[in-house]
Amino acid sequence: MGGEAFNIRRVRALQVIDSRGNPTIKAYVELAGGGYGWGIAPSGASRGEREAVELRDGGRKWRGKGVSRAVAIVNTIVAPRLEGVDSRRQSYIDRLLIELDGTPNKSRIGGNTTTALSIATARAAADQAGLELFQYLGGAGARRLPIPILNVINGGVHAGNDLDFQEFMIVPHGFNSFTDAIRAAVEIYGELRGLLKERYGATAVNVGDEGGFAPPMRKAEEPLQTLVQAVEKAGYEPGREVSLGIDAAASQLYRDGRYLVEGKAISREELLNIYQRLVENYPIVYLEDPFSEDDFESFKAAVEALSARTLIVGDDLLVTNPERVKEASADGAVTGLLVKVNQVGTLTEALEAIQAARDRGVAHIVSHRSGDTEDTFIADLSVATGALMIKAGAPARSERTSKYNRLLEIEDTLGYSASYAGPELLGLIRGG
Numbered sequence: 064m065g066g067e068a069f070n071i072r073r074v075r076a077l078q079v080i081d082s083r084g085n086p087t088i089k090a091y092v093e094l095a096g097g098g099y100g101w102g103i104a105p106s107g108a109s110r111g112e113r114e115a116v117e118l119r120d121g122g123r124k125w126r127g128k129g130v131s132r133a134v135a136i137v138n139t140i141v142a143p144r145l146e147g148v149d150s151r152r153q154s155y156i157d158r159l160l161i162e163l164d165g166t167p168n169k170s171r172i173g174g175n176t177t178t179a180l181s182i183a184t185a186r187a188a189a190d191q192a193g194l195e196l197f198q199y200l201g202g203a204g205a206r207r208l209p210i211p212i213l214n215v216i217n218g219g220v221h222a223g224n225d226l227d228f229q230e231f232m233i234v235p236h237g238f239n240s241f242t243d244a245i246r247a248a249v250e251i252y253g254e255l256r257g258l259l260k261e262r263y264g265a266t267a268v269n270v271g272d273e274g275g276f277a278p279p280m281r282k283a284e285e286p287l288q289t290l291v292q293a294v295e296k297a298g299y300e301p302g303r304e305v306s307l308g309i310d311a312a313a314s315q316l317y318r319d320g321r322y323l324v325e326g327k328a329i330s331r332e333e334l335l336n337i338y339q340r341l342v343e344n345y346p347i348v349y350l351e352d353p354f355s356e357d358d359f360e361s362f363k364a365a366v367e368a369l370s371a372r373t374l375i376v377g378d379d380l381l382v383t384n385p386e387r388v389k390e391a392s393a394d395g396a397v398t399g400l401l402v403k404v405n406q407v408g409t410l411t412e413a414l415e416a417i418q419a420a421r422d423r424g425v426a427h428i429v430s431h432r433s434g435d436t437e438d439t440f441i442a443d444l445s446v447a448t449g450a451l452m453i454k455a456g457a458p459a460r461s462e463r464t465s466k467y468n469r470l471l472e473i474e475d476t477l478g479y480s481a482s483y484a485g486p487e488l489l490g491l492i493r494g495g
């Protein structure tokens with residue numbers, strides 16, 4: 064196949080909408096040989112302060128959230144620079160975008176713009192090569208399916224209830240395949256719906272941004288207890304087959320050195336005590352952003368106190384930034400990295416962050432955003448990079464199920480050569 068076939072012939076962008084009904088940018092890349100790719104930027108609500116900036120128009124149209132400026136930047140400034148470049152040179156193209164932007168946080172051309180372009184480029188090159196996206200990105204070794212961690216009870220800024228912590232997840236690890244894990248998750252989700260309806264009435268099973276329920280609960284014990292019941296009712300063993308996870312998204316709870324939990328401003332030590340109690344009483348294996356994005360010391364304390372039982376994962380703390388990952392991993396502030404391409408803005412930088420984590424024995428978890436779309440790129444990315452887990456919301460709402468469905472398809476495509484990360488989880492935590 065001639066090298067020229069991979070050259071970029073045309074780059075375009077368009078305004079589309081995400082799962083919250085906000086505009087977002089979709090980029091298209093066409094190659095000389097006919098290869099074709101697209102990518103849509105997702106959008107977070109509980110954003111880290113150090114994330115790449117989303118470029119938005121302001122004003123009255125599209126409720127001020129339009130991305131027509133970002134679209135215009137692609138069509139007039141970026142497109143001429145990328146045309147003629149070999150689409151397989153992902154890192155060169157991403158560097159070009161970084162240089163075109165020229166700011167440390169991508170505020171000029173927008174992290175949303177670069178994310179959509181970066182994904183579209185990878186997809187086009189894979190298409191031209193005639194490879195599945197996960198195989199193009201990950202090679203022959205990419206055949207392990209990640210553990211889905213499903214946010215089934217929502218709180219924090221993702222829901223209108225009084226739960227302080229943002230996400231309560233089920234982690235179906237004790238299975239031999241991704242397919243079996245998803246089946247269990249769906250069964251548990253169904254049992255949970257029944258339990259909540261019985262207890263709180265029909266409105267409690269309205270769903271939050273990520274497809275999870277948002278029942279009128281207050282204390283963290285309530286969702287955890289209910290989840291254990293739902294796991295048991297579905298016929299699975301809590302802790303052995305299905306464990307639990309929390310994303311506290313604690314930056315959202317942080318005010319002047321204290322954390323607002325259950326209506327009180329508590330100290331970091333008191334918050335750590337709460338986690339300790341929860342981890343002792345419930346089969347929690349995943350704890351994300353237990354402290355604020357500036358509270359490195361508390362993350363370290365959490366790793367010391369809790370890492371024999373649960374992963375301590377940095378999201379807002381690390382913002383998928385390779386330098387932050389190096390620092391936090393070397394310092395023992397995390398045992399897990401949450402990966403969101405749009406937090407840093409390019410695929411190349413996200414891959415660097417993953418490499419930095421891997422080099423330091425830190426597991427990585429590929430993640431969606433609370434405002435997401437039909438783009439299933441993260442499913443392929445998780446398999447390509449050998450992620451331990453994927454966080455993609457509840458098994459409801461198509462922008463969430465599309466990721467799980469893509470992984471079901473990948474497992475099917477791989478056939479006998481597929482493996483599942485689940486059975487390794489407990490050994491990995493206990494051993495580390």
Ligand SMILES: O=C(O)[C@@H](CO)OP(=O)(O)O
Nearest residue numbers: 107108109110431432433
């Ligand atoms: O905090 C998180 O981990 C994410 C995704 O669940 O939320 P958001 O996209 O709003 O940052």
Ligand SMILES: [Mg+2]
Nearest residue numbers: 310312351378
């Ligand atoms: Mg988070």
